Every structure is written in C-alpha cells, then in structure tokens.
Amino acid sequence: MVRITSCFCIVIVALSLFTTQSESAAQAYRRDPGHQQWHHGAFQDVKDSVRSDVRQMLYSRAEVPFQVPLEVNIVLVGFSGDGGYRYALDSPKLEEFLKVSFPTHRPSCLETGQPLDIEHHIVYNAFPAGQPELIALEKALKAAMVPAGNARETDFGREVPLFEVEATAVEQEFQKLYAYLFDLESWGQSGEEMDRPWPTVIFIVNFDKVRLDPGNKEIDLDSLMYGRITQLNEEEMKKQEGDYIYRYRYNGGGASQVWLGSSRFVVVDLSAGPCTYGKIETEEGSVSSRSLPRLRNVVFHKGLGVVTEHAAHETFVGQLASLVATTIEHVIAPDVRFETADMTTRLLIPIIVLQNHNRFNIMTRGHNYSLDVGAIEAEVKKMLHKEQEVVMIGGSHALHRHEKLAIAVSKAMRGHSLQETKKDGRFHVHTKTYLDGAILKEEMERSADVLAAGLLEVSDPSLSSKFFLRQHWMDESDGTSDSILKHKPIWATYSQSRKKEKKRTIEKKKQGDLHRTYGTRVIPVFVLSLADVDEHLMMEGESLVWTSKDVVIVLQHQNDKIPLSYVSEIERRHAIPVLSQRHILAGLASVVGGLSAPYEKASHVHERPVVNWLWATGCHPFGPFSNTSHVSQLLKDVALRNTIYARVDSALHRIRETSEAVQAFAAEHLKTPLGEPVKGKKNKTSTELWLEKFYKKTTNLPEPFPHELVDRLEKYLDSLEEQLVDLSSLLYDHRLQEAHSNSSDILQSSIFTQQYVEHILASEREKMRCCSIEYKLPLQSSQNLIYAGILLAGFFVYFVVIFFSSPVR
Numbered sequence: 001m002v003r004i005t006s007c008f009c010i011v012i013v014a015l016s017l018f019t020t021q022s023e024s025a026a027q028a029y030r031r032d033p034g035h036q037q038w039h040h041g042a043f044q045d046v047k048d049s050v051r052s053d054v055r056q057m058l059y060s061r062a063e064v065p066f067q068v069p070l071e072v073n074i075v076l077v078g079f080s081g082d083g084g085y086r087y088a089l090d091s092p093k094l095e096e097f098l099k100v101s102f103p104t105h106r107p108s109c110l111e112t113g114q115p116l117d118i119e120h121h122i123v124y125n126a127f128p129a130g131q132p133e134l135i136a137l138e139k140a141l142k143a144a145m146v147p148a149g150n151a152r153e154t155d156f157g158r159e160v161p162l163f164e165v166e167a168t169a170v171e172q173e174f175q176k177l178y179a180y181l182f183d184l185e186s187w188g189q190s191g192e193e194m195d196r197p198w199p200t201v202i203f204i205v206n207f208d209k210v211r212l213d214p215g216n217k218e219i220d221l222d223s224l225m226y227g228r229i230t231q232l233n234e235e236e237m238k239k240q241e242g243d244y245i246y247r248y249r250y251n252g253g254g255a256s257q258v259w260l261g262s263s264r265f266v267v268v269d270l271s272a273g274p275c276t277y278g279k280i281e282t283e284e285g286s287v288s289s290r291s292l293p294r295l296r297n298v299v300f301h302k303g304l305g306v307v308t309e310h311a312a313h314e315t316f317v318g319q320l321a322s323l324v325a326t327t328i329e330h331v332i333a334p335d336v337r338f339e340t341a342d343m344t345t346r347l348l349i350p351i352i353v354l355q356n357h358n359r360f361n362i363m364t365r366g367h368n369y370s371l372d373v374g375a376i377e378a379e380v381k382k383m384l385h386k387e388q389e390v391v392m393i394g395g396s397h398a399l400h401r402h403e404k405l406a407i408a409v410s411k412a413m414r415g416h417s418l419q420e421t422k423k424d425g426r427f428h429v430h431t432k433t434y435l436d437g438a439i440l441k442e443e444m445e446r447s448a449d450v451l452a453a454g455l456l457e458v459s460d461p462s463l464s465s466k467f468f469l470r471q472h473w474m475d476e477s478d479g480t481s482d483s484i485l486k487h488k489p490i491w492a493t494y495s496q497s498r499k500k501e502k503k504r505t506i507e508k509k510k511q512g513d514l515h516r517t518y519g520t521r522v523i524p525v526f527v528l529s530l531a532d533v534d535e536h537l538m539m540e541g542e543s544l545v546w547t548s549k550d551v552v553i554v555l556q557h558q559n560d561k562i563p564l565s566y567v568s569e570i571e572r573r574h575a576i577p578v579l580s581q582r583h584i585l586a587g588l589a590s591v592v593g594g595l596s597a598p599y600e601k602a603s604h605v606h607e608r609p610v611v612n613w614l615w616a617t618g619c620h621p622f623g624p625f626s627n628t629s630h631v632s633q634l635l636k637d638v639a640l641r642n643t644i645y646a647r648v649d650s651a652l653h654r655i656r657e658t659s660e661a662v663q664a665f666a667a668e669h670l671k672t673p674l675g676e677p678v679k680g681k682k683n684k685t686s687t688e689l690w691l692e693k694f695y696k697k698t699t700n701l702p703e704p705f706p707h708e709l710v711d712r713l714e715k716y717l718d719s720l721e722e723q724l725v726d727l728s729s730l731l732y733d734h735r736l737q738e739a740h741s742n743s744s745d746i747l748q749s750s751i752f753t754q755q756y757v758e759h760i761l762a763s764e765r766e767k768m769r770c771c772s773i774e775y776k777l778p779l780q781s782s783q784n785l786i787y788a789g790i791l792l793a794g795f796f797v798y799f800v801v802i803f804f805s806s807p808v809r
Helices: 001-024 043-060 093-103 131-144 168-182 235-239 294-300 311-332 373-381 403-411 437-459 461-467 498-501 581-593 631-667 685-696 709-734 736-767 782-803
Strands: 066-077 118-128 145-152 159-166 201-205 243-247 258-259 264-271 276-280 345-355 389-398 414-422 427-435 468-470 514-516 521-522 525-530 545-547 553-559 562-568 569-574 598-601 606-611
Touching: 043 118, 043 685, 043 709, 066 093, 066 131, 066 159, 066 168, 066 311, 066 709, 093 118, 093 311, 118 562, 118 631, 131 145, 131 159, 131 168, 159 168, 159 461, 168 264, 201 311, 264 311, 294 311, 311 631, 345 373, 373 389, 373 581, 403 414, 403 437, 437 545, 437 553, 525 782, 545 581, 553 581, 581 631, 631 709, 631 736, 709 736
Parallel strands: 066 118, 066 201, 159 243, 201 264, 345 389, 345 521, 345 525, 525 553
Antiparallel strands: 145 159, 258 264, 276 562, 414 427, 468 514, 545 553, 562 569, 598 606
C-alpha cells in the first residue's frame, strides 16, 4: 500500500512538472540564458568625427552643423521565415542599406523655413524578433479584431469581410515586446526615466493572415509558440491574403496600417490594409494602396514589370528604407514648429474662456464638453524640464465686457468661396465663413497679461506676486513700457541708454500697471465659446485651433459635426466643435514644446510646409485623422530636445556673428606697411591666421587686437569645443536633464562673449582712428579790432617795402 501511494505521488509530481514546463514553454517574452543584450555605445565610434566637425565649425566659420548621433532601432517581426508568405529578410543588409542611403538628417524650423544648425548622425540597429513574440502579437491581434462590414479589394475589386482593430487594445502587447527586447524590466519604472538611454523603435511586422483569420478556429496559436512552422506550397501562398482585410484605428481616429504608440515606438503593419486617406481633390500627401510595400507584389512579381526575383527583393528593401527615412523625418526627428531660446524658469498658462452666451460653460465639470485642466497640465509638464515651474489656471469672461476683444472677433470673420462636387456630378459654389487667427492675435495678446493676472489672483493669490509685478489695478502708467513685457534679459532693464532717455510727458491710463517678473513666460490660451454663429464656422485651414509663438486660440461652439475636406477610406472626416481639449493640447504642444504636426515638413523647394498624411494617426492631438488628447512619449522626448536645440542653435549663430565681427575688424586694420593684407600659408584659415599672428606673436607688425582679447577667445573656443562634444554625447545617451543644463551654459557664455568682443572691438576701433573731427564754437571777438589789426599790418608791410627799395639809400 505504501509502495502504491509513493508511486502515485511520483506520478502526480511528474505530471505537475510536465504541466509547468509546457506552460513555460508556451510563454512568450521568456528571457533564457544567453539572451541577446541591447548595447548602446555607438557614440565612441563617431566621437572623433563629432569633434572634427565642431573644430571646423568654430575655427573656420564653415557652415558645418552641430553633429548629434541619433540611434534608431528597427525590429523586424515575422521576417525570419515564420510570418506572412514565409518571407525572410536579411536584417544586416537592410541596416547597411540605410547607413549608405540615409546617413544623416537635418531638421528645419517651420516658422522661418531655415534648417537648424543641428544635424543628426543616424545610427541604425536592425534585428529580428523571435517566433514566440510573433505568435503572441498575432494572438493579441486576433482577439482584438471586430467585424466592420465589407470592403473592396484594391487589386481585384472583390467584396471581402472587413475587420477593425483598436490600436490601444494591442498596444500593451507591443509594449511587452519593447520591454523584453531592451531589458526594461531590470531598470524599473522610477521617475528618473528622463536621463536614461531609452531606445526608439520602429516595429515592422509581417503577420500570417491565415493564422490571424478570426473565422479560423482550427489553428492553436499557443502550440506554435515554440513549435515548428511549416513552409507553404504554391496554393497556400496564393491564399496568404486570407480573403479579408483588417486595419487599425487609434482611439477611434482615421483608419490606417501605421500608428504612433503612446510609448517610444511606432508600428508599421505590412499585412494590414491597404488603407487610403488624405484630402479630397488634392494629391499632395495622400496615402494610397501603393504608399506602403506589399509582400504579395514581391512574391508574385511577374507581370509587375520586375524582371527577376532578385530585383523584386531589392526593390522591397529600398521601399522599406524609404519608409524608415520618412518615419525619422516626420516622427522621430521632425522639424521644429517654433524655435524659442527661452531661459525662463516659470511658465504660466491661463486658459481664458471668452463666451458670448450663458447657455453652458466648458469650465464646469461633468459634461462631455468640459475641459480637464489637470490632464492638460500633466501633459504639458512632461514636455518641460524639471527645473521649470508650470502653473495652469482657467476662468471664464463675458465677451461683451471686453469691447476690443469683441470687435476683434467681429473683424476676424472672413469668407471664401468653395467649389464642391455634389452627388449630381456638378460643381456647386458656396461661401464658407472662417475666423482669421492673425487678426485675433494682436488684440488678444495685448490683453493677455491683464486677464491672466486677474485669474491668477483669484485662483492663487500667493503666486500673483511671483509671476507679476503689479501695483494697483488702476494705477497710471509712465507710458514707457508695455504691459506685455517680452522676455528681456535682466541687464536690459538697467541699461545706461534707457536712463538717458527722457520720459514722455504724455501719460495714459492702463487697466493695471503690471509687468511680468524676470524669468516668467506667459502663454495665454483663448477659447472662443460662441453661440448663434454659422454652424460650420472654423478657424482658417479647416481647423479649430490657431497658434503663434506666444498665444493659442481655440474655437468652440455647440453645433453638430462639421464635414471636412478629408476622407478616410470612403468616409468623410468630421470636426466636433464642442470638444476643445484636444485642440488646446495641440496648440500648447506646438508653442511650449515646439512640436510640429507629424504630417508637416518644411520644404526649401516649395518655400512652404508640405504634408504627408502617412503618420497622421496615432497617439498625438494633431490633424483631422487623430482622436486623442494625449502626446506620445516619443514626441515628448522630441519636445525636450527641441528646447536644447533652440539654445544651441542660437549660441552657434552668436558664435558665427562674433567670428565675423573679428574677421571684419582684422580685414580692416590688419595690413602690411604697403597697405596689403597679411598673407600666410595657403592651407590655413583666416581665423587661424589672426590667432597665429597675435596669440602666438609671430609678427612684428602693430597689433590691432589686444593680446588679452585673443587669449580669451582662444580659451573660450577650446572650452566651447569640449562643451559641444559633451553635449552631443549627452543627447545620444538621452541624458536630457544634463544636456539642458549644458545648453544653458553654452548660450549664456556665448551671449557674454559676444558682448565682450563687441565692447573690445569698439574701443580698439576708437583708438586706431588716424584722425578725428571736432566741432567747436568760435571765440567771441570784436570785428573792428580785427579789421584795425589787418590795416596796421598792411601799413607796416608797405613802409618796409618802400624803405628797402628806395635808391637814395
């Protein structure tokens, strides 16, 4: 009996061990011994190149941008012979092709249209994901598919079943893969995540649509986690499209097969779609069935103009590389919307609601149109560095109590004619009314400080004196300063030239003599809540938000959906004017973080921003195809880098201006005794020439520069070189907090150095002038005495001449 019991226990233990092993075997994201580790150390490979470019930029005045390495990871899911069509892609070949074809990227500023003095040296890492991770993603995607009727195939025109996938439902599975590949579990989720080398990832996935088919109940995906995936015969290859279509919608936005996640990754699904979206009757930027490569065209390449299978594979690799380059240009390292080199430490964002009715108030909680100020503030704080203080307040004002603002809203009403094709096939002309944001800006910006100070006084009186210097609401102003002080440096307030200016005798009353305290930036958000207006009223450009460098204006009214001239598949997109939260966040992201919409890019050829709607969907608040009031962590990183880039760009411009001033002074005064310019070796730049002549003292010519100036400039350029190389390393390692502090030091030192050089050159130019003209008043003397003296002198000369010329003597 004892023996039977012991055998029974052994059997139970063996079964439990077998069950445990089978469960663990079917589990994805398992970190086995010897698992491949992610290495982030490419900066040492490019450090010498960065230093060389920095030295060339500083010492030769060459138009060499500041090099910043940027690492981009491309994860290939389903490209190891285990995905759709069992296609295998050589990831090192793709990586090498990217390095050769798209090695650098230089962003521009959309406001000015000029490229920044920043250039990204892109470091590519392309590698495949494992089979268990592919099956885990397919399992999550299959569970998230929802039937959505039928759709027509692009190639054959057949009606096939359509499924839609809510991207937020499968995003968590991609987040697990992201954490597994880069070993984020060992880091923890502390609040100090800003200064860590967080990877940026492009997931390119190729799912097997036969395994994904929701109607296919025979396939057990769990058994394929670590099982053998069979190869396909010719008939099975032809059925790989599955006779159905699926596509993604991020939070109910536009349909797409690519989307931006809430973390630091984007997803490109080559099995989904194809999808079509863009602007009606406009070709620019539209996404069609041929915008993304399809593996069907690679496998069945005959009849498509491709001669050989090798050429089809090469074309596919080129299309993938172009897709990666577009993703980098629009999402990972996009252009800067507004370039603001701001040194302020306090940011005040007043949400000022101006309404012409008493029907509803969007500041009241509990309604679908209500504003969540706390959620907006939380998103904005993540786009700022830690030492910056953010205060967001909100309040409502009756528009009729502010006469100038009411007049400005009336003046800003504009209309333009539209020609649209109706169902009858004819063009119909109608007039569409819109609000011109540029006209609204001037009057609203003038009143921003007064309204913001009033809201702050009511909300938190203790902060009022911290953000504004205000005496009394109805004090008389001296008339010499505006109530909207821009961000002047602290030394400008005590400038000697301002002390010598005479005060104006004409004084006028202002509504409150208040000024922003030093270190404060105010970005007002005006929400125009209007009633009894045109039901299709919008801002210009078919938008509900208008932004400039210092103000955000949002339109809100309680009308039905407004049809837009944008379509997603066969459905027209609509704007919902009663909901304003997403538009407020989009405006603040552009002004505070300098973020541009992921579908816009500056074009030097067109001299305007051009659009590409491919990345118009995902976790961002921009455009007609988005439907979320959150900003992706990837774009928040871009906003933090934009602040640093703006400071470095401004500092480099100042350094070039200083160098040019020194060069102009040397060209004017550095001459040989015969008046010829001083010549040196041909391989030496002009900057090295004057440094050699005066710092190293290899000439006996008179020195137009004091030795102290040249010595100080030499030391400054050497220290700046080290600072810029360190800054490039910090940006590569994603240590944005230290990089922010470093960029502040660089900007401040460039300002002080420029002022010092200008002062020295002005004094030396004054000393080296060969002559000067002085104007003096004539002395007061009697004209009679002058005439008498002249007459006596004439008589004396006459008698002397007669005396010596007389022959008698």
